[in-house]
Amino acid sequence: MDSRDWIRDGMRAVGGGVVALPLALANLFLLVLFAVSLALTPVLGLGLLLVPLVTRLIRFRADLSRRIAAGWRVPIARPYRPRPERAVLGGIRHYRWIVTDPATWRDVAWLLPGGLAGLALGVLTLALPLYGVEGILLIPLWISLGVEGYGYGVIWPIETVGEGFLSLPQGAVILAIGVALAPYLRRGDALINRLFLAPTRAAELRLRVSQLTVTRADTVDAQAAELRRIERDLHDGAQARLVSLGMTIGLAEAILDADPAAARELLAEARDSSSAALVELRHLVRGIHPPVLAERGLEGAVRALAMALPMPATVTAAVPGRLDTPVESAAYFAVAEALANATRHSGATGLTVDLWHTGDTLLLRVGDDGKGGADPAGGTGLRGIERRLAAFDGTMSLSSPPGGPTVVTMELPCALSSPRTSPSSGTG
Amino acid sequence: MRVVIAEDLALLRDGLIRILEAYDFEVAAAVDNGPSLLPSLLEHRPDVAVVDVRLPPTFTDEGLQGAIAARQKIPGMPVLVLSQHVEPLYARELLTDRAGGVGYLLKDRVANVAQFVDAVRRVAAGGTAMDPEVVSQLLARHQPPLAALTAREREVLALIAEGRSNAAIATKLFVGEKAVSKHISSIFTKLGLPPSDDDHRRVLAVLAYLDV
Numbered sequence: 301m302d303s304r305d306w307i308r309d310g311m312r313a314v315g316g317g318v319v320a321l322p323l324a325l326a327n328l329f330l331l332v333l334f335a336v337s338l339a340l341t342p343v344l345g346l347g348l349l350l351v352p353l354v355t356r357l358i359r360f361r362a363d364l365s366r367r368i369a370a371g372w373r374v375p376i377a378r379p380y381r382p383r384p385e386r387a388v389l390g391g392i393r394h395y396r397w398i399v400t401d402p403a404t405w406r407d408v409a410w411l412l413p414g415g416l417a418g419l420a421l422g423v424l425t426l427a428l429p430l431y432g433v434e435g436i437l438l439i440p441l442w443i444s445l446g447v448e449g450y451g452y453g454v455i456w457p458i459e460t461v462g463e464g465f466l467s468l469p470q471g472a473v474i475l476a477i478g479v480a481l482a483p484y485l486r487r488g489d490a491l492i493n494r495l496f497l498a499p500t501r502a503a504e505l506r507l508r509v510s511q512l513t514v515t516r517a518d519t520v521d522a523q524a525a526e527l528r529r530i531e532r533d534l535h536d537g538a539q540a541r542l543v544s545l546g547m548t549i550g551l552a553e554a555i556l557d558a559d560p561a562a563a564r565e566l567l568a569e570a571r572d573s574s575s576a577a578l579v580e581l582r583h584l585v586r587g588i589h590p591p592v593l594a595e596r597g598l599e600g601a602v603r604a605l606a607m608a609l610p611m612p613a614t615v616t617a618a619v620p621g622r623l624d625t626p627v628e629s630a631a632y633f634a635v636a637e638a639l640a641n642a643t644r645h646s647g648a649t650g651l652t653v654d655l656w657h658t659g660d661t662l663l664l665r666v667g668d669d670g671k672g673g674a675d676p677a678g679g680t681g682l683r684g685i686e687r688r689l690a691a692f693d694g695t696m697s698l699s700s701p702p703g704g705p706t707v708v709t710m711e712l713p714c715a716l717s718s719p720r721t722s723p724s725s726g727t728g
Numbered sequence: 729m730r731v732v733i734a735e736d737l738a739l740l741r742d743g744l745i746r747i748l749e750a751y752d753f754e755v756a757a758a759v760d761n762g763p764s765l766l767p768s769l770l771e772h773r774p775d776v777a778v779v780d781v782r783l784p785p786t787f788t789d790e791g792l793q794g795a796i797a798a799r800q801k802i803p804g805m806p807v808l809v810l811s812q813h814v815e816p817l818y819a820r821e822l823l824t825d826r827a828g829g830v831g832y833l834l835k836d837r838v839a840n841v842a843q844f845v846d847a848v849r850r851v852a853a854g855g856t857a858m859d860p861e862v863v864s865q866l867l868a869r870h871q872p873p874l875a876a877l878t879a880r881e882r883e884v885l886a887l888i889a890e891g892r893s894n895a896a897i898a899t900k901l902f903v904g905e906k907a908v909s910k911h912i913s914s915i916f917t918k919l920g921l922p923p924s925d926d927d928h929r930r931v932l933a934v935l936a937y938l939d940v
Contacts, residue, residue: 571839578836582813591813595782595789604817608865 306480313482316368317425320418320489323364327415330358334408349390352398358407362497365414369490369497372483376490379403379499382510403503410496421489428478435471439464519691533584541577545570593632597622601632602653609643613651621716623662627692631664631712634685634696638666638708641681646670646706657716664710672704685710729852732774733758734765734791735810736783740835744778747838751845762790769798769805776852780835781811781818792818803827808851810835814862823856828931831857831891850891856934857891866937874937876918884911889934 337354341347359380366376381401387394398404439452442464451457453470499507552566585591593601599617606613623631635653642651648670656663676682676698685708686696694712731753735741738760745755756772759765762783769777777798783790795807808831809822822830831851837859838844847857863886874882880901887897894912898905919936921929 574839575836578834586813591782591811592815592817594787596817600817604815607816607820 309483310479312371313486314425314429314479316371316486317422317482319368320422320425323361324415324418324422326361327411327418330354330361331408331411331415334358334411348392348395352389352394355398355404355407358404358411362407362410365490365493366497368486369493372487372490374487374490374494376494376498377504377507379406379497379503379507381506402500406496406500410493414493414496417492418489421485421492425482425485428481429475430478432471432473432475432478435467435474437471439467439471515690515693518687522687522691530584530588533580537580537584538577541573541580545573545577548573589629590632593628598628598631599655602635602655605636605639606651606653609639609651611643611649611651613639613653615653616655618656619662619716620657623714623716627662627712627714630688630692630694631662631710634688634694634710635664635666637681637685637688638664638710641674641708642666642668642670642706645674646672646704648704648706660713660715662712662714664712665707666710667705667707670704670706671702672700672706673702674698674700674706682708729776729849730754730756730772730774731848732756732768732772732777734760734762734768734777734779734783734794736760736780740780740838744838747841747845748778748848751841753848761785762794765791765794766797766801769794770801773802773805776806776808776829776848778808778810778848781809789818792821796821799825799827804829804854806851806854807831808833808848808857810838814859814865816862816865819858819862823931823935826931826935828856829854832862833857833859834861847891854931855891856889856931858889858934860890863889877915881911881915881918884908885915885933885937888912888915888930889937 334351334354337347337350339347340350363378366378369376380403381397384393384397387397435452439450439458442450444461452467453474455463455466458464458467548566548570552563552570555566556563590601592604596604597619599615599619602617603615606615622628635655639651639653642648646668648668650669652665652667654663654665654667674682676686676696682696682698688694689696689710689712692712692714694710696708696710698706698708700706729752731748733741733744733748733755735744735758741758741760745758748755756774757768759768760783762785765779765783777795779791779795781789781792783794792809795809799805799807803825804827806829807822809818810833811818812835814832814834819832822832829851831847833844833847837847851857874885877885883901884897887900892900894905894908898908901908915933916929919933921932921936
């Protein structure tokens, strides 16, 4: 970190300290509000409406702390249960959803200690820098105005003007220390908040289950649709051609002696028909699992893909091994889809593809120098990539400002198997 | 002419042996797996090898790797590579040593026996035989070195890459042979190919085409 980052972080932390004080007070206010709304539940059922409303405020406040914590590299996930169907605000179902969610009570339990810790750490964050500023700005002012019985830092009380000016370097040092410490205090605050606001193990597992249910359903749907497509293609394509091929050969056999010339013509036709069937099968196989992917792995297949594009594409790859076949296939089709999108819509004159593997993550990036403005909600292509990757806990992000450039970044958690042995080739 | 065949599917291996023997080739060896390909090629030193890209035990590109390795040991050993699918990437890898005597065809092409045998002979003689499918995939790309060529010259170059003779190109394009040689010398000039024997220049032109 160079000194500019250091100062920027420090100033951001001091700013965070300023914000922390009203937020801490808000915690105390929300706690009172919650107690009152709960107490009002028996009275005309007012709580049915008030408790969910106050909980909404508390969750908003907790989310704020989660976001602030993320800014200090302390990510905190949201633990709340999804809202059940047909739960309307003011209804008993909605009320039950709120009060039976343990996360609601953990939030409430957080309000007081979180508020007090926020207050204490906020004051601490501000105290040193403020004292430093006082030494730099105010002490010389007091001295010149002749105020007496005052001291600063190690000099107490200040008796001469000369001693008074010694507050300047002291103040500067104290300010620097205060600014340097502030980020650590903010991080400490974030860690305390995480104790309360992060999902418990049980809540984490529940969230994971609901996420897996969704992606599994998507995957199963996609697989079933894919199988139906393959079945239809085989049925109407290669299978039908082989039937007609058999018929043509049978006919040729029947008339071989009577009319050899016509038989030869039929045989030539049969040969054409067999190559047409092969062309169809080849296209079908390419869509299921491209042979070059099986033979060369992700890097080779992407290079082969890049060679066939109508515009130059630079492929940079650092994937020293083979991936699991399903992951490899998902990664390949995601890159292929992103490249297809770029060639179709971006108006780009050049493309870049970067593949690399760090830790347990495969990163794929497809960039173009086109006109930008791509919208993931606009087409099925980018949504398809997202779904494909989600089955493996992968993610996709898109940066496409109007005027370009567009960059699609995809991440897939996965391990590498044995390093490959086949040689690498140049750029495509 | 002596030939070594590498193909793992018995049906296709027998078919290849039958076809080649019918056209007076002598099949020195027919192997069905990757590891025995290179030793067999080094032992028999055939006039041409006909090799399937995908072979056991890994079923990846062992045949291609074996063929490339053999050409490193015996420079310019003619190899005709067969596959169920073609990739310009593989064509480029086969051609990078610039020694010629390289073919790369879809297995479908074997069905047209006369043309297939012709391709084997051409490769054995040091020429090239690129599958039209490779060529058409390359046509879709952007290729700066070929920007100077006219549309007709590109057509001619594509046919050279497939390994056609001047006469065959002339027939295919419905022009005279003289016109074809005029196009070809213009292509050689535009691609900056040094004067040498015609066969070698044709190989170099194909390499330029493949952007090697």
